[in-house]
Amino acid sequence: MAHHHDHSHDIASERIGWAFFLNLGFTIIEFIGGWLTNSTAIMADAVHDLGDSLSIGSAWLLNKFSNKGANQHFTYGYRRLSLFGAFINSVVLVVGSVWVLVLSVPRLFDPVMPVTEGMLALAILGIAVNGYAAVKLSSGKSLNEKVLNWHLLEDVLGWGAVLVVAIVLMFVDWPILDPILSICFTVFILINVVRNLVQTVRLFLQGAPDxxxxxxxxxxxxxxxxxxxxxxxxxxxxxxxxxxxxxxxxxxxxxxxxxxxxxxxxxxxxxxxxxxxxxxxxxxxxxxxxxxx
Ligand SMILES: [Zn+2]
Ligand SMILES: [Zn+2]
Ligand SMILES: [Zn+2]
The missing domain is CATH 3.30.70.1350 (Cation efflux protein, cytoplasmic domain)
Structure with a gap:
């Protein structure tokens, strides 16, 4: 059967590569920001964005690899590498999520007030970065780009929640909101990780896709x-x-x-x-x- 070649790959690759570096840079800012503001909600978002960076990065590498197609030694090509990438990504997210839970669960019983001005600034930056990336990718036609675009909109909503909590904390003394938001984010991350992991293992075992x-x-x-x-x-x-x-x-x-x-x-x-x-x-x-x- 014919093997398709998508000639918009190069442009898609460029856009995804660009999204990768933007996301990775922002993830580093978040980890530092989460530490400086003492906010577990920011840390949870940082772990999530680390996962995003990894999956965008592996999608980007695969985009380059899959252009190579099959050869004499890898007769199906390199597409199965994406399963390997998805697996590593899941492991990183599970480890990161456990770390965030270890940070935030004790704070339910002994809440610590984060630096709300810093939280607010990071939330505005988060909305700007993810919103800008979503707009920039919305012209993309490839499946990768569509999935990524939808996901970026979800991330904007997540940062919206951080923004709201930061503003509320400026007026009322409810520091417990920070670990609550952080635990909500982490549970959401873990549900998605488990779903992806089940699908990845099914494909590894050569189960019927549908x-x-x-x-x-x-x-x-x-x-x-x-x-x-x-x-x-x-x-x-x-x-x-x-x-x-x-x-x-x-x-x-x-x-x-x-x-x-x-x-x-x-x-x-x-x-x-x-x-x-x-x-x-x-x-x-x-x-x-x-x-x-
Ligand atoms: Zn074939
Ligand atoms: Zn995300
Ligand atoms: Zn037979």
Whole structure:
């Protein structure tokens, strides 16, 4: 099957690279700012943004790598590297989240007033940086950019919450709001990490990327009347976006070369809508034994 090449990759790569350095720089400012303002909410946001920087960074590297495509030694290309990147990212986020919880849970019982002016300044900077990046990326058409853009808007909302808490703390003496916000952020981070981790492990184990599609594919394979049954149907995904299908198809009757070619063409037409990256179909004749048992 044809392997697609997206010629907007270079521009996408440039935009994502730019978002990476902006995000990383801002993450460093946040960690220093969180320490200076003594705010656990800022620290929680810093951990979140560290995770963002890592995933943007690996998306950026992969964008460059996936342009290289497959070679003799890596016959599927390098797309599976994204699973490795996602796994490392999850581990960093879990460690960071535990660290933030260790900082903020004791403060529920012994609240410490953060430097609210510093919090306010960082919140305004956070809204400006993430908002600007979101606007800049909103022209992007690639899936990566769309996901990133949606995410940046979420981050703007997070900084909005920090802004509100900073302003409230300027007028009332409720320092407990800081660890509460921090714990809310961290729980939100952990829920997303667990969801990503489950998906990553599924893909590692070559699980079917989507059960409904799997059922439909099996139907498509045995739909032509020349085919009686299918077995060794393997439907898995390189990276969650590029899927692979292999199958053995038992023929109901003897077919000559022309009939086989026509049958393969028909299967190709029926499979086209599933946009599979690699397909391998083997026909077994009625009197033939299956090699794989
Ligand atoms: Zn984010
Ligand atoms: Zn292939
Ligand atoms: Zn077989």
């Amino acid at each position: 059960k409904k599609t799997q059922t439909k594919l099996t139907k498509v394979l045995i739909e032509p009347q020349e085919i009686s049954t299918a077995h060794h149907v393997h439907y898995w995904s390189l990276d969650g976006e590029h899927h692979v299908l292999t199958a053995h198809l038992c023929l109901a009757q003897e077919l000559n070369a022309e009939q086989v070619i026509a049958l393969k063409q028909r299967l190709a037409d029926n499979l086209a809508e599933y946009d599979l990256a690699h397909t391998t179909l083997e026909f077994e004749y009625p009197q033939e034994q299956c090699r794989d048992g």
